[in-house]
Amino acid sequence: MWAYLHKLASPQGFYALSVRLSPWCWGLALTLMVVGTIWGLGFAPADYQQGNSFRIIYVHVPAALLAQSIYVTMAVAGLVFLVWRIKLADMAATAMAPLGAAMTFLALFSGAVWGVPTWGTWWQWDARLTSMLLLLFLYFGVLALRGALGGRQSAARAASVLTLVGVINIPIIQYSVEWWYTLHQPATFSVTSRPAMPSDMWLPLLVMVLGFYCLFLAVTLTRTRHEILRREASRRWVRALTGEGS
Amino acid sequence: MRRQRRQRLQVILAMLVLAAIAAGLMLYALRSNINLFFSPMQVVAGEAPMDRPIRAGGLVAKDSVKRDPQSLAVRFAVTDHVESIQVRYRGILPDLFREGQGVVVLGELQPEGWVRADEVLARHDENYMPPEVADALKEAGYAPEDYRDRADQSPPPAGTQPDAGVE
Numbered sequence: 001m002w003a004y005l006h007k008l009a010s011p012q013g014f015y016a017l018s019v020r021l022s023p024w025c026w027g028l029a030l031t032l033m034v035v036g037t038i039w040g041l042g043f044a045p046a047d048y049q050q051g052n053s054f055r056i057i058y059v060h061v062p063a064a065l066l067a068q069s070i071y072v073t074m075a076v077a078g079l080v081f082l083v084w085r086i087k088l089a090d091m092a093a094t095a096m097a098p099l100g101a102a103m104t105f106l107a108l109f110s111g112a113v114w115g116v117p118t119w120g121t122w123w124q125w126d127a128r129l130t131s132m133l134l135l136l137f138l139y140f141g142v143l144a145l146r147g148a149l150g151g152r153q154s155a156a157r158a159a160s161v162l163t164l165v166g167v168i169n170i171p172i173i174q175y176s177v178e179w180w181y182t183l184h185q186p187a188t189f190s191v192t193s194r195p196a197m198p199s200d201m202w203l204p205l206l207v208m209v210l211g212f213y214c215l216f217l218a219v220t221l222t223r224t225r226h227e228i229l230r231r232e233a234s235r236r237w238v239r240a241l242t243g244e245g246s
Numbered sequence: 247m248r249r250q251r252r253q254r255l256q257v258i259l260a261m262l263v264l265a266a267i268a269a270g271l272m273l274y275a276l277r278s279n280i281n282l283f284f285s286p287m288q289v290v291a292g293e294a295p296m297d298r299p300i301r302a303g304g305l306v307a308k309d310s311v312k313r314d315p316q317s318l319a320v321r322f323a324v325t326d327h328v329e330s331i332q333v334r335y336r337g338i339l340p341d342l343f344r345e346g347q348g349v350v351v352l353g354e355l356q357p358e359g360w361v362r363a364d365e366v367l368a369r370h371d372e373n374y375m376p377p378e379v380a381d382a383l384k385e386a387g388y389a390p391e392d393y394r395d396r397a398d399q400s401p402p403p404a405g406t407q408p409d410a411g412v413e
Contacts, residue, residue: 045376049342054374083255120340120367124350126282164262168269179273181281181303183350188372197374 009086011228012237018221025218032211039204047201056114058205062212064107067135068170070100070216074142075167078160088224090156091231093163094146095223099216101139108132119183127176128184131169138166152231283350286329289359296355299364302331303350311345324349324361332360342368 007013040058047054077093080086111129112122123129142159149155177186188196195202232238273280283303284294294300307330310323318337322345323330333351343349348369353361375383 045378047374048377048380049370050374057374079258082258083251118340118342118368118370121365124282124367127280161261164258165265168262168266172269172273180277181283181285183282183367183369185370185372188374196372198376198379201374201376 009088011088011091011232011235014088015225015228018225022218022221022225025214025221029211029214029218032207032214036204036208036211040208044201044204045198050118053114053117056110058208060107060110060114061205062209063103063110064132065209066212066216067100067104067107067132068173069213070096070103071135071138071163072167072170074100074163078163081156082160082164087231088228090160091227092220092224093160094156095227096216096220097139097142097146099219099223101136101143103212104132104136104139108136121183124183126182126184127180128173128182131173131176134169135166135173138162138169141166286324286326286331289331289355289361290329294355296357299352299354300361301350301352302333302355302361303348303369304330306343306345306347306349308345324351333363333366334360335363335366337366339366340368342370 008017036058041055044055044058046052074093074096077089080089081093108129111132115122115124142163145159145162146155149158176182177184189202229238229242283301286302286304288294289300289302294302302324304324304326307323307325310321310325310330312321314320319334320336320339321332321334323332325331333353335351335353343366348371350367350369351361351363352365352367353363355361
């Protein structure tokens with residue numbers, strides 16, 4: 001078990017795994033997202049109050065979920081890097097940050113588009129919306145920190161610390177709709193009770209959510225592989241791989 | 247080496263706990279500012295300021311919406327089932343506006359206790375359902391909000407003949 005984990009935590013071992021797994025992840029992500037989109041937009045019933053504009057949920061909810069999940073994953077990777085000094089953790093965190101920022105933006109944007117027909121406004125400084133905007137700025141901060149500090153070790157350390165401190169925002173996003181009066185409604189889905197929508201509405205949503213998570217996995221595997229090549233370019237196994245100087 | 251790791255882990259965890267406490271205290275101190283709106287209870291209790299625009303939120307009271315047939319002016323009451331406040335508004339209401347719907351109104355609180363609204367926003371709850379299901383629930387005498395409770399007890403009434411006579 002430990003030996004296997006050690007092999008995985010080495011850039012070379014992870015590289016091999018990524019080459020093997022990522023095509024499957026890409027295929028699965030694409031299939032699930034296409035199926036979920038067609039199902040959600042074409043076949044799921046419209047909402048009794050919101051009509052067809054409710055279908056934005058099929059992009060909005062997966063994007064918002066992913067935005068937070070990616071951040072938590074980055075924070076865990078940051079902790080692993082800071083405590084155990086495993087370089088691969090930092091490479092993975094570097095690889096997933098842009099996708100996280102993109103998903104946060106997508107959640108905010110689709111929420112604004114949805115807000116116009118339902119609420120009558122595209123933006124209010126309510127706790128859920130504001131904490132989500134803060135998440136976007138945290139992503140920008142992490143990206144900028146890595147960009148500004150060229151030295152890899154210091155950049156990795158600073159970015160990890162920032163990510164870790166920022167993780168406090170995640171429960172705030174999660175519980176904002178319960179702690180304060182907000183314009184955003186409370187969660188439709190929870191682990192403990194049945195979803196507040198019938199299955200022909202949430203099944204396509206589930207497919208979309210799974211598709212988005214597969215996309216996350218696929219992007220992370222592929223981009224971490226690129227990051228490994230970039231950082232380990234002078235290693236013998238990379239040079240053997242690229243056919244340079246072997 | 248092992249000790250070093252444990253120390254690093256402790257330092258990081260301590261940092262996180264301190265930052266969380268700081269954030270928690272800050273949010274606690276700002277809690278009245280973070281709330282997007284005042285409830286009718288708070289407005290009636292005098293917690294809302296008179297000198298600047300406020301947001302008040304609640305449900306549109308049943309049978310309270312009175313529209314002026316000549317203009318876009320409308321009056322309604324916002325309630326939290328304990329207290330209610332009168333709202334006057336002139337303009338276009340959001341599509342979801344109806345009696346029993348959650349709304350947030352932005353406007354100035356008048357000395358007489360009513361709100362002159364400049365903006366009316368609709369809230370919606372966490373329940374989604376197809377129109378047929380909503381109709382079936384209504385026929386059976388349940389509000390759409392009861393959907394989750396009903397679903398916990400029995401399969402949703404979609405397609406089935408609802409019990410008659412409850413209404």
